[in-house]
Amino acid sequence: VKMVPRLRFLRPYSVQPLPTGTPSGCSAYLRALMAARLKELRPAGGLEYPRLTKKGKSRSVRAFQAEFGTRAATDLASVSEQYTLCGRVLHVRRFGAKFYIIKIQENGSSTQALVNLGKLTDGTDSKHFKALSMLLKRGDHISVTGRPARSDSMELSIEALHSPQLLSPSIAPLPFQIPQESRMHNRHMDLLLNRSARDTLLVRAFIIHHLREHLHKTLKCVEVQTPILAANAGGAVARPFSTYATEFVHKDMALRIAPELWLKRLIVGGLDRIFEIGPSFRNEGVDATHNPEFTTCEFYLAYTNLDSLLHITENLMATLAKGVSAFLAKNELQVEAPDPKIFEKRFERVEFIPALEEALGQPLPNLDSPRAVTDILKLLEDAGKEWHKSLPPNPSLPKLLDHMAAAVIEPKSSDRPLYIINHPVCMSPLAKSFTCPTTGQQVAARAELFFGGNELANMYEEENDPFKQKRKFVNQAKAKLDQQGVAVADQDDDPAHVIDEQYISVLESGLPPTGGWGCGVDRLVMLFTGSKRISEVLPFGNLRNVVGLAS
Structure with missing residues (x-):
């Protein structure tokens, strides 16, 4: 036999011998305990599960x-109720x-x-x-x-x-601790035994409540709900979850990647200040900060520009930090949140292209050129930089630029909030664009908020020109298909990048100048609870944990 850590029911830090090799030893041990408990409960009437009746004041x-906590013993003795x-x-x-x-x-x-x-x-x-x-x-x-x-x-x-x-009755014994590797597969036990796990979910609930209150009361937004299942995943560039509905057996359906296009339709319809908090889905990998199912908060404000969005974000983060700090103190929660004072000052702003050029020591090539990827890769090789080594051999321009920013700019947010602004237009097909006066490159009126190297929020002025928007959609699809070696005429073969003609027709009805904002709620919770992995802030962990539970 070998000695292995086990769920302990009497002594929390001991080990017990189990047969070598099989986890069935654990199951047999628990079954024996449960059988003994049932034998004890049944004759004593302990399995009646009565309806709740209360003889006194509840x-x-x-x-x-x-x-009664502050009343003396002599005072309590006089209580008759x-x-x-x-x-x-x-x-x-x-x-x-x-x-x-x-x-x-x-x-x-x-x-x-x-x-x-x-x-x-x-x-x-x-x-x-x-x-x-x-x-x-x-x-x-x-x-x-x-x-x-x-x-x-x-x-x-x-x-x-x-x-x-x-x-x-608890038929299965309640242990004093569980192994670290078993936490997510026994999440109900984890929440019972680890106070920090429970406290994290309480902070999550508070953050969602605070976001909703701030959007209602401060920004005067109307909360809406948009489709999660539709014919088009909508919004961001990502691989969707595809499915079908029995009502439309010959039509592909998808879970939404983002609610963005639906929300902007409502802006066109005259709802000038709206928001939605809800789930989105991306059929991509699982890691410390990504899960295929995640919660987002998005709001859209008509007649709002990027500068206003930056100020709104700073105010929101400052009030949220103070609110979380007060919530932790009031409820004596065991989580680590950043100092609210960090969010009181104006956030630092770094321009995307100038920051990369400063790190390279030379200007980037024309990013509108068909040779942009080749030219950048050669520039990196000549400069001895390896910012792109984790990418596949033929990366798209947006992916290449994103990896460069992750290596050079995002680490500057290690201990403070940081805005990265004015991204290259190829990275932001839904944002308004302009010519950067510093570099002469086409850039988007966009900003991303980072803290601790993680993206917290994304915001930009929405592209409301239907002709430019269609051209950006076409360029986006062409770049993707060229990378895959597919002819542009065959673009319908890639359902993730079908041009949304219906959305273009909506823009033709007139989208006012609009500021759009979105954040990953899970990442916000990670920041304000000191959690290192996204699974720690989700009630049942990430997709791997959920699939493990279901099986």
């Missing part, structure tokens, strides 16, 4: 503590045959119940009292009705006047 543990608390048993301490203490937890708060046979008023005899005290185990859900009191150690407690009621 209180949450937190409300009970808030109401009875209260009912519910929660999960953390442990039971027995003191002879007539007294035991139950530690219970509910929604992150815990207290203890003092159960003394001599204080019970419901006629419980000593036999049933002892049987229940031995039946209750760590992990069980119970209700306790009694009066507030102080224990001998002066800890606020509820002194039971009725025998505790077993609401839902």
Whole structure:
């Protein structure tokens, strides 16, 4: 036999021998414990799962503590009203045959119940009292009705006047810890045992609430919902999830990559200030900061330019940082958020092309040239730079430029928020463009917000010229197909880059000058909880974890 770390039910840091090789040893061990627990529960009526009835005033543990936590023992002795608390048993301490203490937890708060046979008023005899005290185990859900009191150690407690009621037994034993590699596959256990995992989800909920409140109250936006399943994935350049619907068996469908094109249709329809918080999907890889299913927040404001978007973003991030800091302090959460003072100053702005040229020591070639990729690769080789080595042999121009920025510009955001502005037009087909006065290159009126090397938000002035937009769509599709060696006439063969003619026709009805903004909510949560991996801020981890659970 070999000694391996296991789920422990009595001693949290020990190991136990298991047969070499097979995980079935774990299953057999758990099955044996569960069989013994069922044998104990069944004759005692512990498997009844009763409907919830409350004999006293219902209180949450937190409300009970808030109401009585500061009152002295002599003051509590005068309280005649009875209260009912519910929660999960953390442990039971027995003191002879007539007294035991139950530690219970509910929604992150815990207290203890003092159960003394001599204080019970419901006629419980000593036999049933002892049987229940031995039946209750760590992990069980119970209700306790009694009066507030102080224990001998002066800890606020509820002194039971009725025998505790077993609401839902824990048939599978509740361990004290689980191995790191098993956390996401046993997420319910992870949330029960690791407070930081639970606290991270609470911060996530607060961030989404704050975004929604800020957009409603400060920016006066209307929240909308747009299609998730449609004939076109819409918006960003990415590989979509393709499927079909029984209603349209001969038509390809896709999960949305982004809600952008739908939202701009609503702007054309006269809803001048709108936002949406919801899921988007990209059929691409899983890593520390990417998951195929992710949550985005996008808003669109008519008659708004890039400079206004930058100021709006700075204000939003500053208020969010302060809000998270106050939320953590109020609820005593165990996560690490950045200092709110970091977001109080104006964010640094770095222009995309000048920053690359400064790092190279020479200007970039004409990015509108068909030879742009070849010229840049030669320039990198001559300069001895290896910023592109992780790319395939024939990269597209946007991918090449993006990798160069990741190597040179994005690291500047390691300890502070940073705007990268005025991207080359080939990287932003949905943004308005202009000639950069510094470099003479065609650039987009766009900015990306980075912090810690991760992109947090993307914003730009929306292209509202239908003729330019169609030309940009065509150029985008042509570049992609040329890279794949496919003729432009065959562009319909690539469903990820079909030109959205319907969207072009919408622009012909008149899109006002509009500022669009989008952020990855999951990345925001990572920033404000100090999480290193996106799986840590998702309720059930990334796609690998979810598929593992389903199988």
